[in-house]
């Protein structure tokens with residue numbers, strides 16, 4: 001790796017100062033993407049600003065309204081072990097236990113997962129169906145935006161130079177709702193998704209109240225397929241409706257062919273994974289309703 | 291840019307340790323090249339093989355993906371910290387007895403992964419064992435003997451707790 005300096009600020013103010021003073025600076029969270037990329041010469045920085053000692057980025061807890069406040073740098077192992085997250089947002093705990101393997105999860109954060117903006121990242125689709133809001137801050141203040149607006153291309157986000165992703169706010173789960181993320185990988189562990197689908201559903205009696213569906217690895221960015229959710233809203237929660245929504249997701253996917261799979265294979269995977277994820281989400285919603 | 295070496299104060303295997311490193315040096319390099327703790331191995335240097343795994347503040351990490359400077363104020367356990375003098379740790383003994391060591395290159399990482407696992411889950415199922423070891427590549431043993439060794443170690447450590 002080329003030479004870089006290192007700083008571990010203890011506050012947001014200090015971090016913004018460092019980022020403003022050094023145009024060649026980059027935030028470092030768990031380093032499981034960044035250090036690999038820097039060693040491979042794919043990314044450069046002359047200063048790494050370690051964000052793991054900033055209190056706001058390490059937050060994990062509920063506010064008075066029951067909204068989850070999750071700091072951008074909280075490592076996956078803490079998320080998947082959190083009783084609160086496991087009980088209220090099990091799909092989030094599950095995806096945190098899916099990224100990499102145990103030693104990766106000791107370091108990797110969902111903030112880093114999103115900021116790295118890989119189309120194949122597993123975290124973003126789950127955050128999207130859970131309606132997570134990103135808290136972005138910079139020297140001039142804070143702005144908030146839905147996760148689905150954060151990534152704008154492979155490796156590209158809406159972050160302006162000098163800004164940090166502070167964390168996520170995830171609204172409390174509604175009654176009779178459930179969520180699930182499924183991905184296809186040739187190996188069960190330690191592999192990157194060829195395609196993935198996250199679903200969240202609320203049931204109202206025999207019908208679907210609302211649904212959200214999001215995909216990984218089949219477009220230049222993680223993709224929220226609004227049309228699939230809109231199609232399902234108000235429909236009876238039947239196999240036919242689920243299959244039709246999965247076809248909508250397949251048509252929304254814009255996959256490429258690469259070493260992991262062909263575009264055709266990925267399209268096929270989307271319909272299978274979306275269908276299965278919706279089915280699990282409906283089953284979980286019914287369980288919550290019972 | 292300052293381009294200054296950084297002094298890092300940390301605890302390694304129960305002893306205070308202090309070293310001077312470049313910010314770009316990984317914890318793996320610092321352990322091996324500066325502190326002379328060569329039990330920790332470098333395989334892939336990109337997080338995929340687990341040969342470099344150590345335990346930092348109770349968590350298993352790949353030391354190739356941790357900067358040496360990030361060890362400031364932390365507590366690190368490497369393979370050198372397991373045996374008591376000439377007495378092997380029960381996990382090390384179980385690996386030997388089950389033939390879970392052949393060339394031995396993956397072994398320090400696997401043993402530390404086993405330690406991290408058993409510290410958290412005293413009586414893991416086979417699925418849990420395989421999940422916890424999934425970040426570790428072994429070209430020699432085919433993993434089954436490793437799983438048996440973890441089982442033996444779990445049983446012995448549980449017995450020792452009685």
Ligand SMILES: Cc1cc2nc3c(=O)[nH]c(=O)nc-3n(C[C@H](O)[C@H](O)[C@H](O)COP(=O)(O)OP(=O)(O)OC[C@H]3O[C@@H](n4cnc5c(N)ncnc54)[C@H](O)[C@@H]3O)c2cc1C
Pocket residue numbers: 026027028029030031032033034035036051057072073098099100101104107108109110111112113114115116120121122123159163164165166190191192193336337338
């Ligand atoms: C062996 C291995 C297996 C992996 N398996 C998976 C997998 O199964 N699924 C998956 O999705 N990913 C996987 N990854 C990729 C990686 O682990 C994840 O993307 C991880 O979540 C990245 O988080 P991090 O905290 O390590 O980020 P870092 O590497 O620290 O940062 C990633 C990027 O985000 C920027 N950044 C970080 N935090 C902030 C912030 N708060 N504000 C602004 N910018 C920020 C950094 O500058 C950098 O560009 C794997 C990686 C490895 C090495």
Ligand code: FES
Pocket residue numbers: 331332333334335336337338339340341342343352353354355
């Ligand atoms: S050398 Fe660190 S994981 Fe392979």
Ligand code: FES
Pocket residue numbers: 390391392393394395396397427428429430431
């Ligand atoms: S014993 Fe040789 S790599 Fe595992």
